[in-house]
Amino acid sequence: MSKLKIEKLSHKYSNSWAIRDINLEIDKAGVVGLLGSNGAGKSTTMNIICGALNQTEGHVYVNGLDTRKQPEEAKMGIGFLPQAPPVYADLTVDEYLTYAAELRLIPGKKIKIAVEEAKERCQIAHFSSRLIRNLSGGYRQRVGIAQAIIHKPQLVVMDEPTNGLDPNQLIETRKLIREIARDCTVLLSSHVMSEIHLLCREVIMIENGRIVFSDTMDAFNNYMKPNAILIKMENPPSGEVLLKIKGITRVEFLNDKQIRLYFEGSHEIAETIIATSVQNGWRLQEINLEKGLLDDIFKQLSQSQQ
Numbered sequence: 155m156s157k158l159k160i161e162k163l164s165h166k167y168s169n170s171w172a173i174r175d176i177n178l179e180i181d182k183a184g185v186v187g188l189l190g191s192n193g194a195g196k197s198t199t200m201n202i203i204c205g206a207l208n209q210t211e212g213h214v215y216v217n218g219l220d221t222r223k224q225p226e227e228a229k230m231g232i233g234f235l236p237q238a239p240p241v242y243a244d245l246t247v248d249e250y251l252t253y254a255a256e257l258r259l260i261p262g263k264k265i266k267i268a269v270e271e272a273k274e275r276c277q278i279a280h281f282s283s284r285l286i287r288n289l290s291g292g293y294r295q296r297v298g299i300a301q302a303i304i305h306k307p308q309l310v311v312m313d314e315p316t317n318g319l320d321p322n323q324l325i326e327t328r329k330l331i332r333e334i335a336r337d338c339t340v341l342l343s344s345h346v347m348s349e350i351h352l353l354c355r356e357v358i359m360i361e362n363g364r365i366v367f368s369d370t371m372d373a374f375n376n377y378m379k380p381n382a383i384l385i386k387m388e389n390p391p392s393g394e395v396l397l398k399i400k401g402i403t404r405v406e407f408l409n410d411k412q413i414r415l416y417f418e419g420s421h422e423i424a425e426t427i428i429a430t431s432v433q434n435g436w437r438l439q440e441i442n443l444e445k446g447l448l449d450d451i452f453k454q455l456s457q458s459q460q
């Protein structure tokens with residue numbers, strides 16, 4: 155049974171759609187990244203998965219349970235770290251985690267042990283009686299993560315968990331997330347591509363409320379690399395001659411002047427093609443790396459990181 159299954163999920167705020175027709179299924183442990191620029195729809199999707207927001211259309215199943223029809227049972231299997239950690243600054247770590255355990259309906263006798271275990275896993279036991287307001291951002295985030303795992307859920311949803319952390323805190327928090335994901339699925343959102351690369355086994359990319367990519371990290375790496383080049387030559391040679399250029403793996407004639415060349419290796423292939431064309435009088439008129447949609451996505455992502 156899949157840990158998380160989403161079917162035709164859409165959500166509308168007043169009269170505009172924030173997410174549209176999201177479908178996905180996750181059934182293994184590990185970190186799954188939800189990648190998208192600001193406003194792409196990550197938080198909306200996560201809030202719906204965790205029952206903090208009711209969707210306009212579609213279904214979410216956690217461990218096979220429909221989150222709208224059986225919300226209490228479904229929520230037993232979910233831990234949630236929202237974008238702003240839901241901690242109370244005036245409570246100590248112990249007081250807050252005890253409260254979180256009660257909210258999660260952990261039986262009274264088992265609360266103490268659940269709090270101790272969560273503190274141990276998040277390495278915050280030495281701060282048990284410290285007021286949360288006196289913790290650094292990184293440790294406050296650890297307390298947020300501790301409340302998300304206190305009931306040992308199989309699915310932990312974290313909305314931009316490393317946002318605003320300094321470089322040291324970032325490394326430590328990512329390490330902790332990796333450890334947590336050893337025995338459960340962590341669905342983590344980020345608008346930072348490098349973070350997704352570092353942490354995730356699978357990637358779901360969302361733009362303008364729609365999934366534009368969903369596959370393994372390896373497939374994502376291949377998808378991100380442009381591997382075709384479109385050229386136009388006045389006097390092109392045969393395909394066999396083009397295949398002799400180092401790195402070219404396939405030649406596709408689109409018409410007698412336009413050709414798509416598939417290649418392996420670096421983008422310097424463009425320079426090789428230009429030089430070879432000049433030497434042989436092929437009269438190259440146009441040359442473009444083919445990336446299509448990705449250019450737009452990258453532009454948006456880089457803008458959102460500025």
Ligand SMILES: Nc1ncnc2c1ncn2[C@@H]1O[C@H](COP(=O)(O)OP(=O)(O)OP(=O)(O)O)[C@@H](O)[C@H]1O
Nearest residue numbers: 167168172190191192193194195196197198199345
């Ligand atoms: N409460 C709201 N009322 C109206 N529109 C909203 C509301 N919350 C989000 N939106 C809009 O829905 C879209 C998706 O927002 P969402 O917060 O889900 O994106 P996100 O990918 O999480 O972005 P960010 O990284 O900035 O949090 C955006 O256009 C946003 O402006």
